[in-house]
Amino acid sequence: MTFRVSIRPKYYLTLWAGFMEYRNELTEREKNLAKVFFKTLAALDKEDVSLLAEKYLKGEHKTQYVPEHDGYMGRLPITDSILADRRGINIKEYREARIRAENRLRMELKQYADEIEASVRQELPSYVLRMNSLYLKRYEIGMFDQVKEEIIFTQDKSQAKVFTNESEEGRGLAIGFNLTKEEPETSSFYLDVRV
CATH class of the missing domain: 1.20.140 (Butyryl-CoA Dehydrogenase, subunit A; domain 3)
Structure with a gap:
């Protein structure tokens, strides 16, 4: 590609x-x-x-x-x-x-x-967030748009949460936690459709 x-x-x-x-x-x-x-x-x-x-x-x-x-x-x-x-x-x-x-x-x-x-x-239309060899899998947003207690990462890229380019949440997490955008697996993935 x-x-x-x-x-x-x-x-x-x-x-x-x-x-x-x-x-x-x-x-x-x-x-x-x-x-x-x-x-x-x-x-x-x-x-x-x-x-x-x-x-x-x-x-x-x-x-x-x-x-x-x-x-x-x-x-x-x-x-x-x-x-x-x-x-x-x-x-x-x-x-x-x-x-x-x-x-x-x-x-x-x-x-x-x-x-x-x-x-x-x-320019990626959709992406996953990576820290070294770990991919962001799950997290919860609490009051005041803050991440609750824990963030879960995985080594399996196919299980990583996928964000779209329109996602302010993904952009905020990338900046706040110094995570790198990367192209998602082409197989099945979870798509974040919240804007």
Whole structure:
């Protein structure tokens, strides 16, 4: 239903050349991947982008044949030892610099994935409320719209109480108890129809 953002930088980096070569022929999924990759790549500094391009974009050996393009989407990265020699540094220094650049890209991907996930959660037509690995199952509202004595949670998402987007009660519980909205199980669930 929703597009999930991978936070594995090497996955995107090996497809970098393909994103550029087939930019006018990309499938919808490939377009989404390319948007994520180029948005997060733009957040890196020029030295990181240059180092990653040298390793992943300039490789000559193609891989990952895609019939839709009748070509190869990926490139095999150039080895660290060859690139260290080209830069005139030892392999350990080069590898540390590359790993730092990849980790910065991973952090940007993680941040972007979190932003997308938060916006998707806000737009859910119905949702359950989660705290770590527990889901809100039952509670009672007393006088003055306060939660009575106890709130019951469950580990089984299918037993969680489902709220609609119009539910002020669900919104209040999410904010008051710092609970996270999540898509409900698609099987049977209890629907809160109170507004």
